[in-house]
Amino acid sequence: MRELTDLEKNRRNKVDQLRESGIEPYPARCDRTHTSAQAIAAFERAVAVETVPATVAGRIRSIRLMGKVIFAHLEDGDGQIQILLKLDLLGQNILDQFKNFYDLGDFIQAGGVLFRTRSGEITLQVEKITMLAKAITPLPASKETVENGERVVHSAFDNPEARYRQRYADLAVNPEVRNIFRTRARIISAIRDFLDGMGFLEVETPILQAIYGGAAAKPFVTHHHQLHQDLYLRISFELYLKRLLVGGIERVYEIGRDFRNEGVSYKHNPEFTQLEFYMAYADYRTIMEIAETMISSVAETVTGSRQITFRGHPVDLTPPWPRLTLREAIRRESGIDIDDYPTAELLAAAMLEKGLAPKAEKHRGKLIENLLSHFVEPNIIQPTFLMDYPRDISPLAKSKTDDLRTVERFEGFVAGMELCNAFSELNDPQDQEQRFLEMSRSFSEEEEDRHPTDEDYLNAMRYGMPPNGGFGLGVDRLTMLLTNQPTIREVILYPHLRLKEEES
């Protein structure tokens, strides 16, 4: 247990003193009649005909002692409202009690009547004031003022580590952080509305999986004690969702958490929120149209526009998005035409000339992915679909009929990030079995990267799976885009942080 600071000890003593004088500093009930916004609206509606009584509740965010009068601002979920305590109305005892026992950060309740101050601010003239929850630890100091219509924050609590570790304090003092998460919730609602409107069924599939699959990632491993069985946290929903197509559900989606045991970065968190949907009788071209329609309409619902600004760049999400083959995009950005280098060795040599240092043991598809992430991805600011990917990095996608080395797959890029990934799903059980075999062969040297073959998935597919298109979207990245945040940590409430060494 951490020792309290002097400031905290001081406040804790106030709790004791309040109790000694018969006041409970943490009462179970309050009787708020208005939020701050409701109170202000009620006063504006009343047009000074009558007095408007109201009881508001919230956190004390500022106090201005003026001798025989005290101004303060309360903050609640709707915003802030000013309160005024006057000596002639409340008496010396109440005023002294406020001065001695009420601090910034305390939750209080204030009842009285609304009026407008000389400077024009709608304010509650307090008749009764009650402590609702005494704060022991002072909030990280921050003061704000409005200058020329701009909100200026002084001494803002902005150390990223402290903010992420103590997100509660971050949210309490930084309203713009609260807004990010409101927007995030609206994004997810908008996605649901969109898909529900198309007749998709939302489902939940296992997070604990005996056999993981559906993506290229290392899993987290856990263990079921009673069953004596290792389990993996899912790295994707894909294989479970597509089984549902076999079961006759034609349109299905899931929004949930994936877990990938890999490096963290400004666009990677070990757990992240993914949307996947699968649609029978659709192929990747149909999915592409749905993707651009969905993302742009979510943007419009949430931000009011299909044109947004991301880190200073105007980004226009209005469909249709440009479509470009992966081969063409790489050729434009790097000068390498991958079709000129049919083997991994030749391609690696060409990449070496361009200043890349590809690992010799990589296979060709991985090298192409390298080219994509190095030359192409950072340069795509406007939304763009890259299509037609190498078969050997797309084991669940259907090959193009005229080119067996290439599959019907696309990824959507915006603002230098991969946002979504989709393909015409492979539904030929023999082909799928073959792909699984190829995968386990080509990675047999690196135990760590090997993925187990999901026999049951093949069983399902042998019952017959309708042709379908599938789609995956990084919800956190979409949120970054629509809230203009430079790192994924800003759009995840509790991003992964290393355990901090405790001092004993």
Place this chain on the structure above:
RNA sequence: GGCCCACUAGCUCAAUCGGUAGAGCAGCUGACUCUUAAUCAGUUGGUUGAGGGUUCGAGUCCCCCGUGGGUCACCA
């Protein structure tokens, strides 16, 4: 995992060449009946992320560790 940067009061930040650790806000005491970063006067508060070293003397230089940020690598 590599490299670079940061870590100083509750918060945000200073501290010259290695020479007494400082400011604003918060806190505390007082003045003030329309303030809103209120104002004014006074005042408390520090194991400079941890540990070790060099030195007469270390926030500052060296070593090591921790955490965070950035970047590169990794990510069938």
